[in-house]
Amino acid sequence: MKNIFHIDGFKFLAAPVVSAFSTPLLFMTGLPAAAYLVFLFVSSSLAAIVIHKRHGNQLDEAAKGAYEPPLPEPARILSRLSDAGRSIPVLNGQLKSVVDMTDEAAMTLFGKFRDIAERAGQQSDLAAKAATGTGAIGGGQEKRDINALLASTRTLVSDVTRRMREALDFSRGILDKTARLSGYASTVSGILEDIEFISTQTSLLSLNATIEAARAGDQGRGFAVVAEEVKKLADRSNESSTNSRRIIRAILESIADVKKSLEGFTGIMGSSTDRSEHDADELFESFVSANAMLEETVRTLSVQSRGLSKDIERIFTSLQFQDITRQRVEHVQNALDGICGNLREMEEELGIYFNAFEKSGDGDEWASQLESTYTMEGEREILNRFVPEVPAAGAGKALFGAGENVTLF
Amino acid sequence: MLEAENGKDAYDKLAGAAVDLVITDLNMPVMDGLQLIRELRGLKQYRFTPILMLTTESQESRKTDGKNAGATGWIVKPFTPEQLLTTVSKVLR
Numbered sequence: 001m002k003n004i005f006h007i008d009g010f011k012f013l014a015a016p017v018v019s020a021f022s023t024p025l026l027f028m029t030g031l032p033a034a035a036y037l038v039f040l041f042v043s044s045s046l047a048a049i050v051i052h053k054r055h056g057n058q059l060d061e062a063a064k065g066a067y068e069p070p071l072p073e074p075a076r077i078l079s080r081l082s083d084a085g086r087s088i089p090v091l092n093g094q095l096k097s098v099v100d101m102t103d104e105a106a107m108t109l110f111g112k113f114r115d116i117a118e119r120a121g122q123q124s125d126l127a128a129k130a131a132t133g134t135g136a137i138g139g140g141q142e143k144r145d146i147n148a149l150l151a152s153t154r155t156l157v158s159d160v161t162r163r164m165r166e167a168l169d170f171s172r173g174i175l176d177k178t179a180r181l182s183g184y185a186s187t188v189s190g191i192l193e194d195i196e197f198i199s200t201q202t203s204l205l206s207l208n209a210t211i212e213a214a215r216a217g218d219q220g221r222g223f224a225v226v227a228e229e230v231k232k233l234a235d236r237s238n239e240s241s242t243n244s245r246r247i248i249r250a251i252l253e254s255i256a257d258v259k260k261s262l263e264g265f266t267g268i269m270g271s272s273t274d275r276s277e278h279d280a281d282e283l284f285e286s287f288v289s290a291n292a293m294l295e296e297t298v299r300t301l302s303v304q305s306r307g308l309s310k311d312i313e314r315i316f317t318s319l320q321f322q323d324i325t326r327q328r329v330e331h332v333q334n335a336l337d338g339i340c341g342n343l344r345e346m347e348e349e350l351g352i353y354f355n356a357f358e359k360s361g362d363g364d365e366w367a368s369q370l371e372s373t374y375t376m377e378g379e380r381e382i383l384n385r386f387v388p389e390v391p392a393a394g395a396g397k398a399l400f401g402a403g404e405n406v407t408l409f
Numbered sequence: 410m411l412e413a414e415n416g417k418d419a420y421d422k423l424a425g426a427a428v429d430l431v432i433t434d435l436n437m438p439v440m441d442g443l444q445l446i447r448e449l450r451g452l453k454q455y456r457f458t459p460i461l462m463l464t465t466e467s468q469e470s471r472k473t474d475g476k477n478a479g480a481t482g483w484i485v486k487p488f489t490p491e492q493l494l495t496t497v498s499k500v501l502r
Binding site: 376406 | 464468471475484485487
């Protein structure tokens with residue numbers, strides 16, 4: 001407790017207050033002036049003691065805090081210089097972090113574009129090989145052009161169709177021969193008909209001869225025998241002729257069957273050969289057309305691949321911006337370091353000039369203000385390297401780990 | 410699809426429309442993402458519309474602010490296209 005006899009503001013205030021309340025009482029009691037003065041002093045002191053006892057802490061604090069006289073100008077300047085000097089390394093740290101991140105991103109892009117260029121080149125080579133048909137075929141190592149392959153295959157197919165046509169012509173020849181055979185058989189059949197007629201007539205004649213021989217009596221007996229033999233010959237001739245005609249008929253039927261089959265075969269062969277030739281021609285035309293398109297596509301791919309390579313070269317050049325960026329940022333950082341050094345020197349000199357003048361006590365407020373503008377953990381980490389004790393507004397551990405950057409409420 | 414340059418622009422465009430999904434950044438000029446969400450939730454047509462926050466902010470306290478403002482989800486940059494599409498598919502179901 002302070003010395004109650006020390007004159008301070010409250011005692012000065014207590015005296016008139018007590019006087020104002022006590023004076024009417026004294027007048028009423030009739031005490032003399034000296035006694036009045038003594039009474040005044042004691043009562044005001046007692047009042048001060050009571051007030052101090054009851055509200056002492058609050059008064060002391062109020063004396064220190066709210067009622068703080070404003071700092072002189074140099075102190076504020078020192079504080080601001082100190083804050084600025086301490087913030088510059090943090091800002092430099094943020095700049096370095098950004099440059100490092102951009103470096104890494106640029107290198108990643110560089111690598112990916114290089115991979116793209118390599119793959120584009122490989123695809124272009126593969127397409128060119130496919131179009132020209134180069135490469136090992138079968139067990140050998142010979143190289144064949146697709147066009148030459150198509151031409152060889154076309155020749156092969158032409159040979160096959162030619163042979164089919166030859167077979168067709170051959171079968172048509174056979175057909176003609178069977179037709180002639182049929183004609184011959186018909187002719188023979190006609191001849192046999194004549195023979196049958198002759199035999200029949202001969203048989204009739206022999207019958208008549210037998211009748212006449214019978215009329216002649218004994219003299220006609222020899223004639224009757226001859227007539228009988230002639231009749232037998234006529235009968236045998238007729239029988240042979242009939243048999244031959246039957247056989248000829250069978251032959252003619254067989255020939256007709258063969259002819260029919262041959263006609264069917266040549267008909268089918270003919271239409272198949274025509275269709276095959278037509279289809280083969282169409283197929284080869286399609287192959288040739290497709291190959292031409294493939295060659296055109298490969299040429300286009302090749303051109304595009306070269307264009308892509310050029311574009312990627314330009315990208316490589318553009319990515320060099322990162323080097324330029326780094327250098328320019330480093331120049332800014334160097335300048336900021338220089339400014340920081342100057343600020344510290346000024347702070348020191350001002351401190352000396354004003355002789356141990358204390359800076360304002362709230363030295364990390366600038367850090368809290370800086371932190372309140374940050375939105376990323378990386379920024380806060382850099383700040384904490386320089387100001388570990390900064391009370392971050394709404395501080396809390398980062399919610400998301402790697403791969404946990406999506407949350408649904 | 411509507412696009413806006415800041416929160417106020419977004420609100421003005423959305424107030425006269427009725428979209429199925431809103432994707433917004435947090436730190437925007439004129440009106441930030443949290444204020445935008447609060448304003449939209451006050452509109453009848455957006456009371457239940459999915460609203461996703463797309464931001465660099467990863468602090469839990471900020472995420473809580475978003476949830477309290479009415480956000481449906483919180484996506485921290487950087488994100489892959491697949492993550493965004495998966496999240497959009499989930500909230501639109």
